[in-house]
Amino acid sequence: MPLIKFHANLRKITGMNEIAIQGASIRAVLERLVKDFPDLQQYLLEDGQLHPHVLLVLNGQPLDLENDLGTPVSGQDALAIFPPIAGG
């Protein structure tokens, strides 16, 4: 199972910093996450789609939300999820 790492206020919402979760692709993992943590919906989704400001980083590589959600994942992978964040 890939390891999911939460950042910023997602830690408060889920009550944890990380969790291993089942899913064969990024999309499947996200669906499972929202099912297990319904409060995540308002931070991650907009009109049923991933919010454009959400950032997913797979093994240190930022993902393109338009093209990369079908990427397969396994137990070797770490997916960091950032809600909208900004800085300079």
Place this chain on the structure above:
Amino acid sequence: MNGWSEKILDIDLTTGSIKTYPLDMEMARLYVGGRGLGTRLLWDLVGPQVDTLSPENVLIFTNGPLTGTGYQTSNRFSVSTKSPLTGTVLDANSGGFWGMQFKKAGYDVLIVRGKAEKPVYIEIKPEQVSLHDAMELWGMRVNALTQKLGQEKNHRNVLCIGPAGENLSRIAAIMNDGQRALARGGPGAVMGSKNLKAIVIEGKEKTGIADQEKYKFLVYETRKMLAANPLTSQALPEFGTVVMMNLVNNIGALSTRNFLHNQFEGAEDISGETLTEKYLVKNDACWACPIRCTRISKTDKVKGEGPEFQTTWAFGAQCGIADLAAIIEANCLANDLGFDTISAGNTIGCAMELSEKRFIDSDLRFGRGDLLARTLEDMAYRRDLGADMAEGSLRLATKYGAPELSMTVKGLEMPAYDPRGMQGQGLLLATSNRGACHMRGNMLGLEVLGLPKMIDRFQVQGKSSYVILNQNSSAAIDSLVLCKFTSMAVADEYFARVLSAVTGIKYATGDLIRVGERIWNLERLYNLREGFTNKEDTLPLRLLNEPAPDGATRGWVVHLEPMLKEYYRARGWNELGIPTAQKLVELELDGMQTGEKENQR
């Protein structure tokens, strides 16, 4: 008088003369304000023969036509000078309240020339401008001095230097109401060289607005845009800028231990999440800012503003220090001494590597958070090794025989991003006119955050057009002068509409970006006139030659040369990085002689 006050205040500290005269409004139309106007005036006032710490250098404080209007984030102002750290054109800007007060005092520009015989401070009040003896104030630290001079938000505001500026540290800042700074490039040293301790200001004039109805509507719309955007309504207020720490570390672009590494094992301990959980008291805001990204933090020993992401990195990962309390305390102390925190932390990291590699004999070592306070004090008062460190990283490393260990561009210390993991950021830093700076445009949005779209951070081809757009946009926003965070929710074209409503001058879509391009090219001409060439458009050798050792960036160096070639071409410059005659005509810069001469060769 709409937008601009149309007035320059000019003070000569050598003679004590205080003059006012009209602002050239054609110059204002072309350069708007802030950084643009400051650069244009600097072009006329300070040439290549001027030593940066001599009375002939000047400090040019500028606000912009939007400053003080009440438009969102219209609080910022700039100082322009020739940098004592880099020798390049320099402007540094700051938020808070002083800029608003400066505008309300009825001036667009304050020029300070010469050198006072003894320490003085300037007091600008509605009824008069005066010089006061500052003998008793000389030696005071920033917070105590700011209080003593009567700083009161929205009524009376204080710019000053601390011991670092008095002792001519080339990385000294001009401090703004105690805890904000005109930081980069050493403007505090220029102020110190003039025996000028502080500038106190009170104002009461209102900025004229040409089209009140339109302006009010644009303010209303901007409020809605900022509230609807999660970056400006949630991310920045809730976690501030330091929330970037874990992300930049995760992708392998967090420079660590003087850029020997690109990931820091202690990043979580100095992250925005940890700051919020353990040390945050509350958030705060500059004047007229609904974003409220300022952090107020507290440890057992100190309470103060910040630290921001770059400062936390500079005293943290750059020095291999994972003790956030020590970093917060170093930030407060650096502010009180009057340092640029990025350059101070970066220079300490450089000294740590020099010491570990035995170029210098010192107990500084990566990870020694317990030495931060003592080292900053030594730098401010130029004690022992601190005397060399006060000169900044490049002069320090050069003196001890290892200039390659200085992580600088054109002599200015690098910010947090390791460009081996962000190729476009590498080009941006290498070509920045004031040296390595993440505020002359920033590729973080495009290469990491996916804003407004994600582009491959390792891609080399095609990066120059994005970098140029970023740089021009940053120069335009710095001329208004607004906070760049506003532009996360509001497009540049929209700012042009606000500028038109305030000034009554029609700035069409694209005009404002053209102003930014004009400023960028004039800064380039200034540096060329100072003797800089394309050879200085580069990065520390470590980033060009040593592959990044960590994480997803492992194996990468910055492929600068191809990006640079593409950049010069896209800028309309020749292969030596000199603006062509055609480009200068296009930007109404054709009177600027250096560029013409170079191109006739």
